[in-house]
Amino acid sequence: MRVRWGILVAVYILHGIHFSPSDALFPHLTMLLNSLWQVVASALLVTAATPTKTVTKRATGASDAAHPFVTVKDGQFIVNGSTLNFVGTNAYWLAALNSDDDIDFTLGNMSAKGIRVVRTWAFNDVETIPENGTWFQLIANGTTTVNEGSNGLQKLDTVVRLAEKHGILLHLSLTNNWNPRPLLENNVTGIIIEGRDVTNGTGNNLPRNTLSNDYGGMDVYVRQFGSGNLSSHDEFYTNPVIISKFLNYTTQIVSRYANNTSVEIANDPRCNSSMKASPNCNTMTVTRFHQNVTDHIKSIDKNHLVASGNQGFFCTNCTKIFPRVPPPQTSPRPGRRSNMVKPLTMRKLFDDRKLAFKKSRALRQKTNPPTGGIRIRGRWMSTETRRQSFDMQNMGPAFDGSQGVDSEDIINIPGLDFGTFQLFPDQNSYGPDDPNLPAFNNTVNQGLAWIQLHASLGKLFNKPIILNGFGLVTQNNSQSFVPFNSSLAPFGADTGTTQAPFGVTDQQRDDAYTQWLQAGLEGGLQGMLQYQWSQGNLTTQVGTAISPPVAGTGVSPDIAGTGVSPDDGYAIQGQAFDNVTGIIQSFSQDFGRDDSSS
Numbered sequence: 001m002r003v004r005w006g007i008l009v010a011v012y013i014l015h016g017i018h019f020s021p022s023d024a025l026f027p028h029l030t031m032l033l034n035s036l037w038q039v040v041a042s043a044l045l046v047t048a049a050t051p052t053k054t055v056t057k058r059a060t061g062a063s064d065a066a067h068p069f070v071t072v073k074d075g076q077f078i079v080n081g082s083t084l085n086f087v088g089t090n091a092y093w094l095a096a097l098n099s100d101d102d103i104d105f106t107l108g109n110m111s112a113k114g115i116r117v118v119r120t121w122a123f124n125d126v127e128t129i130p131e132n133g134t135w136f137q138l139i140a141n142g143t144t145t146v147n148e149g150s151n152g153l154q155k156l157d158t159v160v161r162l163a164e165k166h167g168i169l170l171h172l173s174l175t176n177n178w179n180p181r182p183l184l185e186n187n188v189t190g191i192i193i194e195g196r197d198v199t200n201g202t203g204n205n206l207p208r209n210t211l212s213n214d215y216g217g218m219d220v221y222v223r224q225f226g227s228g229n230l231s232s233h234d235e236f237y238t239n240p241v242i243i244s245k246f247l248n249y250t251t252q253i254v255s256r257y258a259n260n261t262s263v264e265i266a267n268d269p270r271c272n273s274s275m276k277a278s279p280n281c282n283t284m285t286v287t288r289f290h291q292n293v294t295d296h297i298k299s300i301d302k303n304h305l306v307a308s309g310n311q312g313f314f315c316t317n318c319t320k321i322f323p324r325v326p327p328p329q330t331s332p333r334p335g336r337r338s339n340m341v342k343p344l345t346m347r348k349l350f351d352d353r354k355l356a357f358k359k360s361r362a363l364r365q366k367t368n369p370p371t372g373g374i375r376i377r378g379r380w381m382s383t384e385t386r387r388q389s390f391d392m393q394n395m396g397p398a399f400d401g402s403q404g405v406d407s408e409d410i411i412n413i414p415g416l417d418f419g420t421f422q423l424f425p426d427q428n429s430y431g432p433d434d435p436n437l438p439a440f441n442n443t444v445n446q447g448l449a450w451i452q453l454h455a456s457l458g459k460l461f462n463k464p465i466i467l468n469g470f471g472l473v474t475q476n477n478s479q480s481f482v483p484f485n486s487s488l489a490p491f492g493a494d495t496g497t498t499q500a501p502f503g504v505t506d507q508q509r510d511d512a513y514t515q516w517l518q519a520g521l522e523g524g525l526q527g528m529l530q531y532q533w534s535q536g537n538l539t540t541q542v543g544t545a546i547s548p549p550v551a552g553t554g555v556s557p558d559i560a561g562t563g564v565s566p567d568d569g570y571a572i573q574g575q576a577f578d579n580v581t582g583i584i585q586s587f588s589q590d591f592g593r594d595d596s597s598s
């Protein structure tokens with residue numbers, strides 16, 4: 001039997017970021033990072049079935065045994081009569097690979113590790129046509145032009161076709177919140193950061209498409225169609241010309257894969273990005289935009305699931321466009337605890353946090369650990385510093401709506417099929433630190449709490465919810481780390497700063513991933529996607545994401561002279577890769593075991 005699943009296509013908007021390393025050694029750097037990276041992005045997701053090109057024709061909306069659409073029922077994904085729960089991965093660069101064989105090889109390797117869902121970019125916007133490499137849409141001089149050639153959407157067709165071949169569902173993201181052009185607008189603090197357009201000595205001379213934020217996105221539309229120098233990022237959500245251009249692209253992607261395939265959409269919603277937010281932008285701006293795109297996609301294609309790729313920020317006291325009307329809650333799945341869920345309140349957050357802190361304090365007193373902190377995440381991340389920042393009354397930007405995202409309002413948009421959230425502790429804050437715990441334990445625990453809050457959110461609205469990206473930067477990989485709203489590697493070999501042991505150890509990463517996956521499994525998440533896959537032995541070509549090594553670059557994507565997929569600090573290589581994919585494979589089976597045929 002040839003293919004097992006349809007394609008889960010989602011369209012997304014990408015990550016949110018808040019860089020939170022503290023600082024004794026890098027006060028200057030930290031200030032810069034925090035001020036620039038308050039924003040995160042998300043996306044609209046769509047699920048799809050199988051690619052049109054490779055499948056025999058059937059009527060839209062119909063479902064057959066070999067190519068069923070993924071549907072949603074009672075808070076679960078259903079495919080072919082069974083629930084679908086998954087652990088998968090991210091590879092934004094799939095369509096940017098240099099050969100069809102490379103795409104086939106990569107998807108085959110993923111499949112061999114039990115991966116059933118992969119999230120990737122279904123956008124690649126350029127403002128001038130590049131000499132080499134993939135591009136999907138030219139946005140320039142007042143027009144948009146889609147590239148249907150062999151270095152254009154045909155590459156995405158190939159990804160869709162080969163994903164089907166390997167039994168992988170695709171989660172397609174339609175645009176990105178992030179597209180830093182440093183010399184243009186990253187001088188918020190008055191310090192000009194040299195960007196990827198500047199090729200000397202800053203660790204940023206990476207080929208196009210190496211970084212996830214170098215595929216165009218919202219800011220390209222704003223630059224090209226916005227109101228000039230005064231443009232703000234959120235003009236993307238409100239300017240009718242820009243919306244129509246984005247919906248036009250959405251239409252082309254969605255309808256291209258509509259029949260047997262998947263489709264689309266997405267967005268990455270946040271009020272700000274590399275470009276600043278206007279004072280008018282708030283959570284309702286972003287929610288309304290999601291509603292518009294969701295309605296638009298559903299009007300073209302009723303078969304595919306749509307989601308927002310937002311980061312999952314809450315705003316407990318924000319006005320809702322879609323106030324909750326309590327839906328009937330499902331009875332627990334076999335072996336699951338029954339828990340009636342209530343909406344999140346600031347009160348509950350405080351109470352939960354207080355209880356957890358009380359327990360850890362009691363434990364600490366009992367075991368009387370040595371003072372001075374445990375230097376797990378890096379020298380400057382001492383518990384002393386963390387303790388100073390402890391403020392029980394301030395739950396921080398993940399809960400106060402300051403990012404312009406209210407994931408509770410977004411998940412309740414009629415027509416939006418499932419929820420998404422992300423977990424990137426190196427770049428976002430997920431609440432105050434417990435002063436009784438080492439930094440690493442805070443990182444793990446805040447992730448666990450974040451996962452549990454979102455599992456509850458899904459139950460509250462009776463919709464599936466997935467963690468569409470999670471990752472930790474390790475000390476071994478910190479040189480390659482480039483935050484989502486930057487083109488610089490702050491700990492790269494050629495940034496001129498002293499090297500510091502930023503990041504966790506490999507062992508800690510594996511420990512954290514294991515605990516988070518376990519929490520997602522027990523809490524009832526429907527899916528979790530690690531960020532991100534690493535693939536070696538790829539074909540290289542100058543000027544593409546898989547370039548031959550470039551002398552003098554600290555973050556050159558190269559191992560032993562072969563092409564290696566991009567590493568933004570989250571791709572894992574060598575023995576550690578086998579360890580992490582082993583964890584993914586094992587949880588993938590555990591999640592899959594939930595499948596109960598109906």
Ligand SMILES: *[C@@H]1O[C@H](CO)[C@@H](O)[C@H](O)[C@H]1NC(C)=O
Pocket residue numbers: 001003004005006065066067068079080
């Ligand atoms: C659906 O079920 C049919 C019949 O059992 C099987 O042949 C097919 O492979 C299944 N498809 C999926 C996606 O599970």
Ligand SMILES: *[C@@H]1O[C@H](CO)[C@@H](O)[C@H](O)[C@H]1NC(C)=O
Pocket residue numbers: 052057058059060255256257258259
């Ligand atoms: C989808 O199917 C419908 C009905 O069979 C057909 O009219 C339409 O052309 C198909 N679209 C694509 C993109 O194949």
Ligand SMILES: *[C@@H]1O[C@H](CO)[C@@H](O)[C@H](O)[C@H]1NC(C)=O
Pocket residue numbers: 127128129140141
């Ligand atoms: C846009 O217009 C400018 C000025 O006429 C021209 O130099 C540039 O090549 C055009 N860009 C594209 C992509 O056509």
Ligand SMILES: *[C@@H]1O[C@H](CO)[C@@H](O)[C@H](O)[C@H]1NC(C)=O
Pocket residue numbers: 144145146244245248249
């Ligand atoms: C929509 O996109 C197509 C293909 O790129 C382009 O030809 C057309 O002009 C666009 N329509 C609008 C209204 O921008």
Ligand SMILES: *[C@@H]1O[C@H](CO)[C@@H](O)[C@H](O)[C@H]1NC(C)=O
Pocket residue numbers: 187188189190
């Ligand atoms: C950015 O830099 C320019 C030139 O130095 C300066 O005029 C402008 O005020 C700066 N903008 C911000 C927001 O700091």
Ligand SMILES: *[C@@H]1O[C@H](CO)[C@@H](O)[C@H](O)[C@H]1NC(C)=O
Pocket residue numbers: 199200201
């Ligand atoms: C940058 O690189 C170019 C070409 O290699 C070289 O000519 C130039 O001097 C360099 N500039 C700096 C500031 O290093």
Ligand SMILES: *[C@@H]1O[C@H](CO)[C@@H](O)[C@H](O)[C@H]1NC(C)=O
Pocket residue numbers: 239240241243244291292293295296
């Ligand atoms: C989305 O917004 C555009 C521009 O404001 C508007 O023309 C369009 O009707 C809206 N579409 C939906 C489905 O609300």
Ligand SMILES: *[C@@H]1O[C@H](CO)[C@@H](O)[C@H](O)[C@H]1NC(C)=O
Pocket residue numbers: 317318319400
């Ligand atoms: C929500 O609460 C925060 C903190 O108490 C406050 O700063 C903010 O203005 C409130 N927002 C709304 C929309 O009421």
Ligand SMILES: *[C@@H]1O[C@H](CO)[C@@H](O)[C@H](O)[C@H]1NC(C)=O
Pocket residue numbers: 437438440441511
């Ligand atoms: C911190 O985490 C480590 C590794 O998960 C664990 O062994 C240790 O008991 C934790 N410490 C505290 C105080 O919770």
Ligand SMILES: *[C@@H]1O[C@H](CO)[C@@H](O)[C@H](O)[C@H]1NC(C)=O
Pocket residue numbers: 535536537559564
């Ligand atoms: C490339 O392939 C060779 C031979 O199969 C293998 O030994 C090596 O580990 C691969 N390298 C990477 C980076 O995957």
Ligand SMILES: *[C@@H]1O[C@H](CO)[C@@H](O)[C@H](O)[C@H]1NC(C)=O
Pocket residue numbers: 131132541542543544
């Ligand atoms: C494009 O590829 C060709 C052939 O590999 C190479 O000679 C050329 O320098 C590349 N162009 C850019 C801008 O990288």
Ligand SMILES: *[C@@H]1O[C@H](CO)[C@@H](O)[C@H](O)[C@H]1NC(C)=O
Pocket residue numbers: 506507510575576579
């Ligand atoms: C991988 O796992 C093995 C066995 O658990 C362990 O001994 C090794 O240290 C791990 N390696 C890395 C790089 O995490």
